[in-house]
Amino acid sequence: xxxxxxxxxxxxxxxxxxxxxxxxxxxxxxxxxxxxxxxxxxxxxxxxxxxxxxxxxxxxxxxxxxxxxxxxxxxxxxxxxxxxxxxxxxxxxxxxxxxxxxxxxxxxxxxxxxxxxxxxxxxxxxxxxxxxxxxxxxxxxxxxxxxxxxxxxxxxxxxxxxxxxxxxxxxxxxxxxxxxxxxxxxxxxxxxxxxxxxxxxxxxxxxxxxxxxxxxxxxxxxxxxxxxxxxxxxxxxxxxxxxxxxxxxxxxxx
Numbered sequence: 409x410x411x412x413x414x415x416x417x418x419x420x421x422x423x424x425x426x427x428x429x430x431x432x433x434x435x436x437x438x439x440x441x442x443x444x445x446x447x448x449x450x451x452x453x454x455x456x457x458x459x460x461x462x463x464x465x466x467x468x469x470x471x472x473x474x475x476x477x478x479x480x481x482x483x484x485x486x487x488x489x490x491x492x493x494x495x496x497x498x499x500x501x502x503x504x505x506x507x508x509x510x511x512x513x514x515x516x517x518x519x520x521x522x523x524x525x526x527x528x529x530x531x532x533x534x535x536x537x538x539x540x541x542x543x544x545x546x547x548x549x550x551x552x553x554x555x556x557x558x559x560x561x562x563x564x565x566x567x568x569x570x571x572x573x574x575x576x577x578x579x580x581x582x583x584x585x586x587x588x589x590x591x592x593x594x595x596x597x598x599x600x601x602x603x604x605x606x607x608x609x610x611x612x613x614x615x616x617x618x619x620x621x622x623x624x625x626x627x628x629x630x631x632x633x634x635x636x637x638x639x640x641x642x643x644x645x646x647x648x649x650x651x652x653x654x655x656x657x658x659x660x661x662x
Contacts, residue, residue, distance in 0.1 A: 434557065434599050437475025437505070438468070440659035441643055445628075446651060449557075449599045453649075454589050454625065456563075458604040458616035459632030464641050465603040466492045467661050468632065469561045472601060474501040477524040478517065482556030486527040487539065489565050493527050504662070533566045533581050540588045547596045555598060558589075563602035564617045571618070579621060586625035593627075602626070616646075623647075 433447035442448045449455055449472070457465045469486075470493070477484045486493055499518055506514050530536050547555065560566075567585065570578035593600045609615035616622075616629065623629075629646040644656040 434476050434480060436468070436472045437479075437501070438471055438659055438661060440657050441468070444643060444645065444657040445648075449601065450628070451597050451599045452593050453627035454586075454593050454600045454602065455628040455630065456602050456604050456616070456626040457630050457632055458606060458646070460606045460614065463632040463634055464661065465632055466561055467497075469559050469601060469603065470494060470497050471501055471661050473525055473557070473559055474498045474521060475505070476557050476599075477521045478502065478505070480556050482524070482554040484525045484557045484559065485543070485555055486525055487530040487536065487558070487560040488527055489530050489560070489562050491529070492561060495522065498522065498525065530560070530566065533570050533585065536560070536563075536566050537581070537585060537588070540585065540592065544588065544592060544596075547592070555596070558592065558598055558600045560600075560602045562605065564604040567618055567622075568605075582618065582622060583625075586622065590625065590627075 432451050433445075433449065434451060435442050435448040436445075457468060459465050473484045473486055498521070502518050502521055503514065506517060528539060530539060543555070543558070545551075563585075567578075567582045570581050572578070589600050589602070592598050604616045604618060606614040607617045616631075626647070628648050631644050631646050633642055634640065635642065640658050641660065642656045642658050645651055645653045647653065
């Protein structure tokens, strides 16, 4: 098992060439979020969207799915753990961003985009692991369409139940899922987005769920929240391999 997780050693030049040739950036479709991330979501990275309930995590996921499916070739896979996927919301985003006045052209765009988003209902960690293994095998054997992005909303709702007992088994399942996601992202040039809820931290503060072991797995961790007074949505960087953390950015998804 350990051997299967080990990668061949690469020198710095090989890693730089891989990053330059294969790891492009996908726009999120939200100008302010792209500005914060200096372009958008990086291919080859696992990006976590953490935030409390009603902070806009699912809306960002739907916005990203609609934009990537429209602007880039390939399939967007959407693993939905809470019946939160909304095709009507996708259509709203497409109508808002469409410059075409011809109704037939708009309908053609909607049909093309909706056929490029493949949604699966995923209600437990074991189903998720099976689907990730199946995706890995399909990509290795080049079965089906080219997959551009994988979105899991919400990953924490699948993992948290098996962590509740505090046993080693649940922790092992979480780490296995994390390694699979990172391998899929790196080996097959996917941009992977997962959502995570918040739990109580020290001194009354809140923090992303799933604990310290999970903290090291995503390449990028973003925090979403709302100002209750103005109802403005904000996003800030908690962790990023290239960008500074901290400074919040207000954004709007209508």
